[in-house]
Each structure stands twice: as structure tokens, then as C-alpha cells.
Amino acid sequence: MAWLRVSRTYYPVTALGPGRRLGVWTQGCPLACRGCMSRHTWDPGDGERVPVTRLLSLWRRALAAGATGLTVSGGEPLTQPDALVELLSGARDAGDGAADILLYTGYEPAEFDEAMRAAADQADALITGRYDVGRPTRLLWRGSANQRLIVNTGLGRARFGPYETAEVDRAPVQVVLGEQDDLLFIGVPPPGALGRMERALAEQSVHLRDVSWRP
Numbered sequence: 001m002a003w004l005r006v007s008r009t010y011y012p013v014t015a016l017g018p019g020r021r022l023g024v025w026t027q028g029c030p031l032a033c034r035g036c037m038s039r040h041t042w043d044p045g046d047g048e049r050v051p052v053t054r055l056l057s058l059w060r061r062a063l064a065a066g067a068t069g070l071t072v073s074g075g076e077p078l079t080q081p082d083a084l085v086e087l088l089s090g091a092r093d094a095g096d097g098a099a100d101i102l103l104y105t106g107y108e109p110a111e112f113d114e115a116m117r118a119a120a121d122q123a124d125a126l127i128t129g130r131y132d133v134g135r136p137t138r139l140l141w142r143g144s145a146n147q148r149l150i151v152n153t154g155l156g157r158a159r160f161g162p163y164e165t166a167e168v169d170r171a172p173v174q175v176v177l178g179e180q181d182d183l184l185f186i187g188v189p190p191p192g193a194l195g196r197m198e199r200a201l202a203e204q205s206v207h208l209r210d211v212s213w214r215p
């Protein structure tokens with residue numbers, strides 16, 4: 001049985017891809033992008049080791065609740081390529097062909113080895129490339145201007161093609177209560193937005209502790 005080290009799951013995600021989605025954030029990222037908002041996902045020993053079968057049960061429940069897609073982000077999902085193949089191929093088999101799979105990776109396709117390529121090929125669409133804090137963007141679902149939305153399949157083309165160059169004035173962000181009564185920010189806020197929000201809250205005497213975007 002395959003296991004995936006996971007930081008968190010959440011349904012419904014509406015800020016990382018179209019429609020209502022199951023979000024799976026994997027644990028462990030060696031890329032250490034400056035300005036990363038998810039530093040808590042870097043340590044490959046943190047998070048929880050979860051059987052892929054349990055993640056697929058979550059996916060089936062999400063589909064029954066009306067999910068239109070699965071978004072896998074991180075962390076860096078491609079550090080666990082074999083388990084990721086099982087998750088993504090199983091998710092495809094469990095769906096009715098209408099639910100899409102979006103995979104975020106900080107790697108560029110030219111950096112993929114064979115195992116990473118096999119995992120990436122299971123996704124209908126990819127968002128690739130390091131987060132570069134010095135290259136802000138208004139491109140939907142991307143954190144910096146170098147990141148590319150790549151469609152892999154006909155479903156990916158239908159679902160994500162219209163958004164390849166779509167720009168937004170305000171990036172979609174969800175704020176939800178996590179299972180440990182922590183606040184979870186879902187989405188790709190523009191550079192500096194989280195710091196500005198933190199300062200604005202502090203002016204209202206609301207002080208955030210242990211934020212994931214600071215060392």
C-alpha cells in the first residue's frame with residue numbers, strides 16, 4: 001500500500017482551480033523559495049503519513065458532495081512521485097470523467113525525472129515553477145509571473161484553457177478554520193498581501209502567532 005506524507009486536506013477549496021475542489025497539500029519541500037507562504041510544509045518529517053486509500057476515500061466523499069476537481073499542492077508533491085501516481089490515477093478511476101486534477105509543482109518540466117514525469121502525466125493541468133517574490137503577477141492561481149499553467153488532457157484544455165492568461169485584480173483567497181482551530185489561508189495571495197493583512201489586523205489588536213510565511 002502506498003502512503004503519502006500530507007500536511008492537510010480540505011473540502012471545498014474554491015481558490016485553487018475552478019469549481020469546488022478537494023485540496024490535498026503534501027508535506028516536504030526542498031525548494032525553499034524566498035517569500036514562500038507555506039514554510040510549515042517544508043520539513044519532510046512533519047505532517048501525517050496517510051494511506052493513499054484514505055485519501056481516495058476522501059476524494060469519493062468529495063465527489064458525492066459535488067466536487068468538480070482535485071487540487072494537489074504542497075509542499076512539493078513531486079518529492080513523493082510513486083505515491084502521487086497512485087493517488088492521481090486512483091482519483092481519475094474514481095471519477096466519472098468530469099472531475100479534473102490540477103497539480104502544483106515548484107519544479108519546471110525540464111527538471112522532471114522519469115518518476116516525476118509519470119506523476120505529472122496523471123494530472124489534467126499543472127502549475128509549474130518556483131515562487132519568485134520579485135516577479136508579482138495578476139495571473140489567476142499563480143503566485144509569480146514565471147509560473148506556467150500547462151494543460152495535459154482534453155479535460156484540462158476544456159477546464160483550464162480559458163484561464164491560461166486570465167488576470168484578476170484580486171486573487172481569490174479563502175480563510176477557513178482548520179481542524180486544530182488554526183486559521184487556514186487557501187489561495188495564492190500576491191507578494192506582500194499577507195504581511196499587509198497581518199499589520200492591518202494588528203492595528204485592530206488582532207495579533208497572529210506562528211504564521212507560516214515567516215521563519
Ligand code: SF4
Binds near residue numbers: 030
Ligand atoms: S512556494 Fe512552493 S515550491 Fe516554493 S518553497 Fe514554498 S512550497 Fe516549496
